[in-house]
Amino acid sequence: MHSIRGERIPPMTGVAGRASAEGERRRLRLPGMLLGAGLGGFVDGILLHQLLQWHHLLSSTDTDNIGVEYYDPKTVSGLEMNTVWDGVFHTLCWLSVLVGLAVLHSRITHNRREVWTSRVLWGWVLAGWGLFNLVEGVINHHLLGVHHVRGGPHQLWWDIGFLVLGALLLVGGYLLQRRGRPAAGVEDGIAQEA
Numbered sequence: 001m002h003s004i005r006g007e008r009i010p011p012m013t014g015v016a017g018r019a020s021a022e023g024e025r026r027r028l029r030l031p032g033m034l035l036g037a038g039l040g041g042f043v044d045g046i047l048l049h050q051l052l053q054w055h056h057l058l059s060s061t062d063t064d065n066i067g068v069e070y071y072d073p074k075t076v077s078g079l080e081m082n083t084v085w086d087g088v089f090h091t092l093c094w095l096s097v098l099v100g101l102a103v104l105h106s107r108i109t110h111n112r113r114e115v116w117t118s119r120v121l122w123g124w125v126l127a128g129w130g131l132f133n134l135v136e137g138v139i140n141h142h143l144l145g146v147h148h149v150r151g152g153p154h155q156l157w158w159d160i161g162f163l164v165l166g167a168l169l170l171v172g173g174y175l176l177q178r179r180g181r182p183a184a185g186v187e188d189g190i191a192q193e194a
Contacts, residue, residue: 025177027107028121034100036128036173041093043129044136048149049086055147056082057089057140064145123177126169133166 048054055073059082062070072078108115115121140146141159149158 021181025120025124025180028104028115028118028177029124031100031104031107032121032124032177033128033131034096034103036100036125036130037132038093038096038098038100038128039125040129040132040169041089041096041136044133045086045090045093049089054150057085058082058146060145060147060151066144066146068146119180120177121180123173123175123180126173126176128173130166130169130171130173133162133169137163137166 049056053073056079058068058071059073061068062072070078071081073082104115104121137149137159141148141162148155149162
């Protein structure tokens with residue numbers, strides 16, 4: 001609250017407040033989406049590739065659509081090659097998180113804790129994870145066919161479920177960020193009062 005001659009005036013009310021809230025959503029969109037794509041990729045890689053071992057990056061190249069050499073993940077040499085490509089994938093996820101953090105840091109001027117706890121940021125993170133699932137699912141599972149969520153007789157249903165999860169994360173994240181309140185501290189090119 002600001003005061004003018006003892007009268008308390010709430011910050012960012014009316015049209016200016018809505019414009020500021022839209023500005024914050026726009027400024028947090030890129031870092032949130034990058035963080036979401038990277039973190040979503042880590043969930044995919046750690047859970048599906050490593051812990052459950054349902055697939056690796058090239059585990060279905062025996063039936064792919066582009067003619068990549070098959071590296072059977074049930075053999076040592078095939079698992080080694082798949083692990084290398086999983087490592088490349090994790091490196092890209094890591095870079096996405098690092099860039100997202102750097103962009104977020106450059107756009108926050110103060111009140112960092114408030115931004116980290118805002119629905120706007122976490123909505124965009126969920127939306128980024130959902131977008132990752134949709135893009136990765138369509139390209140790798142359906143167009144290229146280099147791997148599937150879980151190979152076998154029901155692999156199409158697993159792949160569709162992955163896409164449905166991505167769509168739910170994208171829509172849910174978008175709706176969450178729309179319901180978020182502006183957090184002070186996001187750099188908008190206008191001097192903000194501390």
